[in-house]
Amino acid sequence: MKSTSKTKEIQTNSSSNLLVLGATGQVGKLVANNLRRSEANFSVGTRRKANLEELTDRFGASRFIDLDDPRTFDHALKGITGIFLITGYTVDMLVQSKSLIDAAKRNGVDHIVHLGAFTRDHDAYATVFAWHQMIETYLRDSGIAWTNLHPNMFMQSFLSVWSLKGGEYSAYTSKAIGFTALEDVAEAAAVILMEGPEKHNGKDYWFSADALTPHQVAETLTAATGRKFRAAVRKAEGFQNDAAQPGSAFEPAYAKGGFELFRQVEDGRMAYIGSVRDDTKKLLGREPLLLNGWAKLHANELLEAAGMAAPPATEVAPKDGIPSTLASFVKANNDRDADSVTACFSKDPVVYDDGQIMRGAEEIRQWIAELFRKFQYVVAPTNVRELTNGAILTATITGNFPGARVSLDYNCRTLGDKIEVMVIQPTPVAK
Numbered sequence: 001m002k003s004t005s006k007t008k009e010i011q012t013n014s015s016s017n018l019l020v021l022g023a024t025g026q027v028g029k030l031v032a033n034n035l036r037r038s039e040a041n042f043s044v045g046t047r048r049k050a051n052l053e054e055l056t057d058r059f060g061a062s063r064f065i066d067l068d069d070p071r072t073f074d075h076a077l078k079g080i081t082g083i084f085l086i087t088g089y090t091v092d093m094l095v096q097s098k099s100l101i102d103a104a105k106r107n108g109v110d111h112i113v114h115l116g117a118f119t120r121d122h123d124a125y126a127t128v129f130a131w132h133q134m135i136e137t138y139l140r141d142s143g144i145a146w147t148n149l150h151p152n153m154f155m156q157s158f159l160s161v162w163s164l165k166g167g168e169y170s171a172y173t174s175k176a177i178g179f180t181a182l183e184d185v186a187e188a189a190a191v192i193l194m195e196g197p198e199k200h201n202g203k204d205y206w207f208s209a210d211a212l213t214p215h216q217v218a219e220t221l222t223a224a225t226g227r228k229f230r231a232a233v234r235k236a237e238g239f240q241n242d243a244a245q246p247g248s249a250f251e252p253a254y255a256k257g258g259f260e261l262f263r264q265v266e267d268g269r270m271a272y273i274g275s276v277r278d279d280t281k282k283l284l285g286r287e288p289l290l291l292n293g294w295a296k297l298h299a300n301e302l303l304e305a306a307g308m309a310a311p312p313a314t315e316v317a318p319k320d321g322i323p324s325t326l327a328s329f330v331k332a333n334n335d336r337d338a339d340s341v342t343a344c345f346s347k348d349p350v351v352y353d354d355g356q357i358m359r360g361a362e363e364i365r366q367w368i369a370e371l372f373r374k375f376q377y378v379v380a381p382t383n384v385r386e387l388t389n390g391a392i393l394t395a396t397i398t399g400n401f402p403g404a405r406v407s408l409d410y411n412c413r414t415l416g417d418k419i420e421v422m423v424i425q426p427t428p429v430a431k
């Protein structure tokens with residue numbers, strides 16, 4: 001349940017009918033969130049029949065498509081004008097992408113937006129990078145209008161199971177690496193899909209906003225979370241073992257590509273991975289997230305991934321005023337009073353609403369006013385948990401938004417009795 005105030009005017013092609021692949025994964029989900037917020041005409045594709053209904057509730061429409069079975073493609077592509085082409089962390093991406101491009105051509109799809117890698121230097125020989133380049137070459141040759149996105153290392157990688165264990169950042173090269181926030185890549189992808197091939201055919205866009213050495217990463221995470229992080233530079237070979245741990249999405253051939261990448265960054269052949277080149281501002285009219293800002297928004301997830309969850313509330317005195325600020329926030333929402341909602345925040349606040357970021361009081365006021373304009377809803381608190389530097393409010397929201405009912409966590413960092421950072425995410429389902 002969310003809405004947006006854009007810094008950039010999007011010229012939506014209203015006749016477009018988009019298909020977003022990978023909506024159960026990290027990038028595709030955020031792309032679909034952005035499209036839904038912009039009320040674009042789109043479906044999400046999934047190979048999981050059991051998930052079709054839930055995805056329809058969430059995004060408005062879903063279609064069955066299994067990238068490993070081209071027989072499912074023609075039905076899934078009926079009436080589709082634009083595709084967000086994303087594949088998982090497997091070598092199958094080659095045949096999956098090729099057969100989908102063939103089917104797109106057959107079915108008259110106008111535009112494919114492909115999520116590739118940061119192949120800034122054409123001479124890239126790490127396997128995953130070469131695979132993406134080969135898909136892009138095939139796409140360019142297909143005659144379908146194309147746009148290639150080239151993200152560098154996702155900041156979200158810090159949340160993977162092995163990356164920050166015990167507060168130690170495992171780096172596989174001593175050299176700098178460029179990072180991008182998925183929030184930027186996904187919002188840009190949604191805008192490109194909506195604006196269509198008239199504006200974006202034949203374009204390559206780059207996403208590498210912040211280049212940092214391992215020690216700079218550790219310092220940045222320490223500053224953003226208030227807990228001490230250290231960096232440990234391991235041998236590039238170590239990536240293959242670490243990436244093969246249970247819960248990893250990487251298959252062995254992909255993990256080998258990671259090893260090659262880090263080795264070539266270390267010896268200088270892929271030094272460009274440590275460079276900044278970013279088209280977020282060109283596409284979205286705003287600066288990209290740097291690691292410091294991204295880590296502040298994801299501080300609790302980072303601490304959880306590191307096994308350094310915030311200390312229990314009893315370690316510190318509860319902050320006066322937090323529950324009452326949250327109570328005011330709830331009341332102002334239920335009163336549909338955008339000014340009173342805004343007054344709950346500090347002078348320089350940030351709100352992160354499941355992939356959408358509002359900075360400053362004015363953007364927050366516009367965001368909430370637009371929510372009020374689009375939806376009737378009621379916020380009913382079910383729990384408040386006080387933390388060292390804030391609180392988590394859990395509430396059930398009911399209203400006339402897709403799904404009609406959702407439980408959300410409002411994870412707030414506070415400054416005095418005002419909210420400085422609010423991260424809104426679906427309440428995790430108890431395991």
Ligand SMILES: NC(=O)c1ccc[n+]([C@@H]2O[C@H](COP(=O)([O-])OP(=O)(O)OC[C@H]3O[C@@H](n4cnc5c(N)ncnc54)[C@H](OP(=O)(O)O)[C@@H]3O)[C@@H](O)[C@H]2O)c1
Binds near residue numbers: 028048067086152153
């Ligand atoms: N990690 C990085 O730093 C980085 C940087 C640059 C580029 N990339 C690229 O990002 C891509 C991965 O994105 P991600 O992180 O969003 O991946 P992800 O979270 O693993 O999601 C992959 C998605 O693809 C879907 N999928 C896999 N096989 C499928 C099939 N046979 N049919 C239909 N759907 C299928 C998955 O659906 P299910 O739920 O059904 O499995 C899932 O929704 C890769 O191409 C990678 O090279 C990653």
